[in-house]
Amino acid sequence: MTSADPNGAPKQIRFNAFDMNCVAHQSSGLWRHPQDRSSTYNTLEYWTELAKLLERGTFDGIFIADVLGTYDVYGSSNVAAIRNGAQVPVNDPLMLVSAMALVTEHLGFGVTAGTAYEHPYPFARRLTTLDHLTKGRVGWNVVTGYLPSAARNMGHDDQLEHDDRYDHADEYLEVLYKLWEGSWEDDAVVKDRESGVFTDPAKVHDIQHQGKHFSVPGIHISEPSPQRTPVIYQAGASSRGIAFAAGNAEAIFIAGPSKEVLKSTVGKIRDALEAAGRPRDSAKIYALLTIITDETSEKAQAKYQDYLSYTSAEGALTFMSGWMGVDLSKYELDEPVGNVKSNAIQSVLSNLEHEKELGREWTVGDLAREGAIGGLGPYVVGSGEEIADLLQEWVAETDIDGFNLAYAITPGTFEDVVEHVIPILRERGVYPTSYAEGTLREKLHGRGDRLPAEHKGAGYRWGAANSTAQA
Ligand SMILES: Cc1cc2nc3c(=O)[nH]c(=O)nc-3n(C[C@H](O)[C@H](O)[C@H](O)COP(=O)(O)O)c2cc1C
Numbered sequence: 001m002t003s004a005d006p007n008g009a010p011k012q013i014r015f016n017a018f019d020m021n022c023v024a025h026q027s028s029g030l031w032r033h034p035q036d037r038s039s040t041y042n043t044l045e046y047w048t049e050l051a052k053l054l055e056r057g058t059f060d061g062i063f064i065a066d067v068l069g070t071y072d073v074y075g076s077s078n079v080a081a082i083r084n085g086a087q088v089p090v091n092d093p094l095m096l097v098s099a100m101a102l103v104t105e106h107l108g109f110g111v112t113a114g115t116a117y118e119h120p121y122p123f124a125r126r127l128t129t130l131d132h133l134t135k136g137r138v139g140w141n142v143v144t145g146y147l148p149s150a151a152r153n154m155g156h157d158d159q160l161e162h163d164d165r166y167d168h169a170d171e172y173l174e175v176l177y178k179l180w181e182g183s184w185e186d187d188a189v190v191k192d193r194e195s196g197v198f199t200d201p202a203k204v205h206d207i208q209h210q211g212k213h214f215s216v217p218g219i220h221i222s223e224p225s226p227q228r229t230p231v232i233y234q235a236g237a238s239s240r241g242i243a244f245a246a247g248n249a250e251a252i253f254i255a256g257p258s259k260e261v262l263k264s265t266v267g268k269i270r271d272a273l274e275a276a277g278r279p280r281d282s283a284k285i286y287a288l289l290t291i292i293t294d295e296t297s298e299k300a301q302a303k304y305q306d307y308l309s310y311t312s313a314e315g316a317l318t319f320m321s322g323w324m325g326v327d328l329s330k331y332e333l334d335e336p337v338g339n340v341k342s343n344a345i346q347s348v349l350s351n352l353e354h355e356k357e358l359g360r361e362w363t364v365g366d367l368a369r370e371g372a373i374g375g376l377g378p379y380v381v382g383s384g385e386e387i388a389d390l391l392q393e394w395v396a397e398t399d400i401d402g403f404n405l406a407y408a409i410t411p412g413t414f415e416d417v418v419e420h421v422i423p424i425l426r427e428r429g430v431y432p433t434s435y436a437e438g439t440l441r442e443k444l445h446g447r448g449d450r451l452p453a454e455h456k457g458a459g460y461r462w463g464a465a466n467s468t469a470q471a
Pocket of ligand 1: 064253254255348
């Protein structure tokens with residue numbers, strides 16, 4: 001792959017916004033900043049204003065993260081997480097979507113929900129409902145979970161082992177594809193006033209799913225929505241995570257500390273997509289990044305110093321311990337992060353190992369400092385021009401499609417990007433000035449509202465090879 005199209009035009013850049021229904025999502029301590037509004041996360045005003053701002057900036061979507069447990073790996077306790085507001089308290093992400101959809105026309109919604117604890121049957125209906133209400137603008141970020149505390153509160157001793165969680169997720173998706181794609185034929189709903197038939201029963205099918213984890217004999221209880229299956233997002237880059245993404249994902253969020261790490265991850269993902277019989281560009285890949293910008297370089301640097309004064313090292317290490325599955329309170333700050341085996345997010349550790357191979361060994365202190373703004377992803381500081389140069393360089397050198405932008409403060413960080421960076425990218429012809437029409441899937445890939453024929457989910461359609469639906 002190259003960064004330019006065959007006519008030599010520079011590659012386009014796309015943005016997603018990364019947020020969560022909590023305070024200071026990935027920027028620990030910054031909820032205290034006088035301009036940060038993240039502590040109003042529990043109001044519709046915060047979310048609807050943000051959605052309108054992002055649509056002004058032609059963002060592809062807002063990606064809302066979620067967890068169902070507390071970060072209690074650091075110090076073997078959840079006290080530091082609770083004290084710092086580190087993703088606790090956290091509210092439900094799905095509930096935010098309808099309000100944001102009402103005040104926007106094009107913005108996509110990538111909502112996170114885990115496969116580990118909720119039965120796929122009610123979940124299928126919740127997502128179908130949102131796809132109807134958003135007129136086909138909903139995406140689902142499929143996560144398998146990484147917090148043992150979530151497992152315990154769901155009545156399990158611990159979470160499944162890392163790769164087993166993905167096997168479980170494979171069956172979870174199979175059930176959903178059967179419900180979303182295979183249960184109702186396109187012309188099942190007839191709304192015939194003369195005969196009094198709302199739906200033709202001959203065109204609604206039992207999915208007859210009988211598997212290792214789930215048994216779902218009946219029909220989907222919602223009628224087909226514009227996209228049927230919501231756009232599938234994924235964010236896990238271990239080998240098992242990439243194999244899962246290759247079969248399912250249409251948008252992938254990755255996090256890496258450097259261009260070299262990102263380039264290597266992108267190459268692996270595109271190879272895996274091809275090996276799964278899908279085009280190499282059939283998933284949009286967004287790299288996590290936080291942008292701190294202003295009119296001039298000096299002002300941006302001053303802003304960065306101001307933000308730094310509000311960060312919480314304890315909060316950052318609480319997050320990092322949860323993501324790595326390693327209690328970092330037991331290490332000195334100058335200790336190298338070594339090769340620790342993780343049952344949490346394996347790609348976090350392998351990224352750091354990759355950095356070590358490149359001669360850049362991270363210490364626990366580096367994690368505390370670098371992780372305090374924008375969490376797992378790097379941050380960059382500069383004027384709009386400087387940031388635009390850098391984004392173009394990253395896209396050209398790593399073959400990503402765009403960036404998943406975390407915030408230092410919200411909505412300030414997104415306002416700064418819309419004001420200082422996007423106009424320059426637009427001037428350079430590398431950033432959209434308007435949205436394509438249609439559903440989120442059509443906007444992202446331009447190949448229609450429904451899953452493309454080569455996608456695994458399409459194989460479960462009524463009459464298709466993998467369909468188990470029966471009349
Ligand atoms: C950018 C990014 C965002 C993620 N967001 C979430 C999230 O909101 N909730 C969650 O449970 N896991 C989240 N994860 C974790 C992964 O989705 C994944 O399920 C799991 O941690 C295993 O990852 P691995 O395949 O890299 O080991 C995120 C990971 C990345 C890189």
